[in-house]
Amino acid sequence: MTLRPRASPPFSIPPATGTMHILVTNDDGPPSTQSSPYIHSFVKTLQAAGHAVSVILPHQQRSWIAKAHFAAQVVKPTYFRPGRLHQDDGTTHAKPLQTQSGSDGADEDWVLVDSTPATAAQLGLFHFFQDRGPVDLVVSGPNYGRNTTSLFSLSSGTIGGAMEAAVCRKRAIALSYAFFSRNHDPDIIAAASRMSVKLIEHLMNDWDDGVDLYSVNVPLIEGIEGKKVMYTHALQNYWASGSSFTEIEADDGEDEDPEEKEMVIREQQETNQGEESSAKKRGHQHRHFTWTPNFSDVYQSVETSEPGNDGWAVKEGLVSVTPLKANFMHVPGLKGELKL
Structure with missing residues (x-):
């Protein structure tokens, strides 16, 4: 991966190298072989790389919800203790089991909230984990499935969680794993987690000054650690078949x-x-x-598109990195008074 260095953006500047405090959220909820099979491997890989990891997640599946909050809802946390990797034996508790943990958070309860990924990001940044110091980076994911093209991205709770962090002036990455079969091989998941951590560290040390967040898509295929990593743009597409x-x-x-x-x-x-x-x-x-x-x-x-977009990259088995701004960009060329 050879990417030219960039100046850091003027907000929440973390150390360029070394250990980071990383806040992890998602839209798939706590570890589950059926609905959230990747997050436990990813968190353990971050910790193995020496990073301090704080985890706050929706308490259940919250996909396709974008950057929503539940207005007027009283948000109530519970506390999750992960079990064995790739096993559905984690436990949820009404009160925290552990009040102290190591510096990497390995023995700390994960926080579950009965709300959305965006709400989880807000609460993780400002209301939990305060004793562990400022958060350097928010990672939302790894999503169970790709988040490529505008049709997926505009509704993605994974991107919504990262977008919420970005509008709070934190560096953020939305991470998604694109699977191609139901055979979720633990070795392939582990390789995707290693690739993701390596890429996250690279992006943090080479953050472009115009980027608010990155949307990263990692294909779950054999040999992913040897595949190219490409800057991409989000493919603009539309529903063409009528009602959804x-x-x-x-x-x-x-x-x-x-x-x-x-x-x-x-x-x-x-x-x-x-x-x-x-x-x-x-x-x-x-x-x-x-x-x-x-x-x-x-x-x-995707099939009819030109190379260079996020959907094309994943189709080709490449890792896609899409730099994003935390806004809806206006259409250029329309300005001035509208005379009716």
């Missing part, structure tokens, strides 16, 4: 578990198995709707 919702009878789907449904949607996202479906009915009828986005729109846009 399917009409269902009002009494259908009442007992369906939302997390199980989200898992089906996620697997369609990563394996390009989304199906266009629309129940055509005439006239006004009482009915419900279920979210069934056609992810083939995304993959078709």
